[in-house]
Amino acid sequence: MRTRPLKVALLGCGVVGSEVTRIITTQSADLAARIGAPIELAGIAVRRANRVRAGVPAELLTTDATALVKRGDIDVVVEVIGGIEPVRTLITTAFEHGASVVSANKALLAADGASLHAKAVEHGVDLYYEAAVAGAIPLIRPLRESLAGDKVNRVLGIVNGTTNFILDKMDSTGAGYSEALDEATALGYAEADPTADVEGFDAAAKAAILAGIAFHTRVTIDDVHREGLTEVTAADIASARKMGCTVKLLAICERARDGRSVTARVHPAMIPLSHPLASVRGAYNAVFVEAEAAGQLMFYGPGAGGAPTASAVLGDLVAACRNKLAATTGAGESAYTQLPVSPMGDVVTRYHISLDVADKPGVLAQVATVFAEHDVSIDTVRQQGRNQGSGDDAAVEQGGGRREGGEASLVVVTHRAPDAALSATVSSLRKLDTVRGVASIMRVEGE
Template sequence: MRTLKVALLGCGVVGSEVARYMDTHAAELTARIGAPVELAGVAVRRDGLPRPGIPEHLLTTDADELVARGDVDVVVEVIGGLDRARDLITSAFAHGASVVSANKALIAAEGAALHAGAAAHGVDLYYEAAVAGAIPLLRPLRESLAGDRVNRVLGIVNGTTNFVLDKMDSLGADYPQALKEATALGYAEADPTADVEGHDAAAKAAILAGIAFDTRVRVQDVHREGITGITAADIAAAKAAGCVVKLLAICERGTDGASVTVRVHPAMIPLEHPLAAVRGAFNAVFVEADAAGQLMFYGPGAGGAPTASSVLGDLVAVCRNKLAGVTGPGATTYAELTARPMGEVVTRYHVGLDVADRPELLAEVATVLAEHGVSVESFNQRRHEGGCSLALSTHEATDAALSAAVDTLRGTAGVHGVTSIVRIEGR
């Protein structure tokens, strides 16, 4: 049996775990693949740092030379970023190597072009680790449900935001306090913008939607809102309504059969919904399909070992394909669904208002909403010094209708301010 050789790009939290597992579980990997697999080299950014368990002769700062070696069968890319990672991956394709990547941002931005490059050179591109860490999700969507019709994917795909919102819910903390704790425990980066503003989840949503609906979905097609505007009052309002607030990635096939909507935003979901019980930094994705019905995938969505698990699963699959002289399934975009704007999305809403304490004002607010096609399901009004807090839950309406109604309310006499708008999902 010939030995399959792997070039590892990156030796950080994930890369070091991949290298460690390849060493400590070499016999098992050989048995599963059908041939030995070993590291041909490990590309790092800087020399001289300790790399426990990795022989020094395998380390190199010349990633370009490593991926261009003729004896490399598979390149594992865990360096992240866009331009540099893309150039290395395309070079690997050109030199006959298949690629396993954990790079969600790159796959979301340039997945179609990368798949085309892999197909042109007769190699594989796998990226299970790009979405939801250790959770087996992309392969079930692409392969296990290939004979079914997926209609909706609803999920928590960012552990940092779920941890923050969970702490706000369980401890009554406000957003800055919860984020500070997440940072101290290592769940949030020093610069948490990509997580808390929804960029990370939006990239994952684009990948999920593309696979689920066999169509090309770009990051710019994803409506994105983060959690920075969520307040302790929003969390309390959710509790009062028997709900919890989560940052959700929602991918839906249009009822017209020709469109898709993809969005990331905070939402209230009822406590009886399976996603409501997802705590801490865990991820979970809820899939709805014609024949399979409702499926839920749950587990750790980040971290070195969990993410390395997905990388290694892809590595085994790609190596088996190498030995068999075949490639696995690539991207399918035959459906060519149209991305619909957020304004056409239909859902329910929680709206918080600060209003004057006038008996007729509730009727005036309800009239404004009705004039824009938004009906009130329930309301709660409480007096405070200087006025009242008014919390409304609506029936289903388009996002455009709700936005127009809120704009009108902001100019309505007696409405001091719109304090909260949170969508309601899962009912």
């Protein structure tokens, strides 16, 4: 084994950074054996150097991150600061000074992964970021390496623990969105400003990264259709239950059937209770991958947290160090297919639509005509009392949809159709006088 250590610089020392520090300092013999040389923590860039951090050697702390990445003797820079700037400049500077980079930064990778990869190639170094998607769950390496000889057609995942916690809580207790969010906040699963999670920005960044890797093309967060879960109601969840489904915030990346384009989207969707993703509880993450030869694979685990994220960072750090020792680089970006990303309107999916309708004959006929005009085929129609719980549904005969003495409500589930056609159908339905309102629209996936 080489005795001269590889030097590692750490940018950021919050929850993840301090766990990375702990593992590097306490597991040094194991890491050295696995890498083939010892590693040495050469410096830790922080915002406030005088804050006491348990287990973090104070003499390594510096507030000058730029000077740290410019030292020239650093083999690998580990970045766990997050955000776009100054991180992008720091990473680029690290590359220019010959360091490989391990990052947990989904926002930056989803915004500008291509230029970072190009910079890494230019300087003959590695850029790894397993920790950016789904915490400790190995996903990027399996997609990029294990499935390198296969053709991935679909990636369907729960990649945000906060929203899964909220939806799981709503599903298991009947709570509304606000109540479930409050509990998530109280338990530390949601941040004080939960926007990035509940509006789907976090999941969209991960979807962009996964889609790019899965389909060997470039996808940025701007290409990802995004809907959060703030409008999901307890009634939606109850409706899902009636269909034998549950509601999850899904990141879905698909190759079009003709193979000429891809799509990436994040939105709440109903999935059947029998689908493996339906039983993913609490803040766990899970990603389902469908590949031509491999079939259906699922990867499950903790999607966030200091220790799990540090595990993913360390795996990448060992790989980057091994490559440095061997004077080589690992499998980098593979974007050769240059497949374009189609808009949401081209996505083929199914809708579950709840309509509040006038209580008079002929309503279903009108509604059905609107679907037919948009070439959207109806799978099932059910009538249910408005604001009523489960248990009193009745299948609706053609020409029915009527409930004596109460406001009627129609639940329509469509067959698969382009999202644009489904969306146009809903617009037309809103214009019918007999349709008093569209109570909810949710896509149905995973069947």
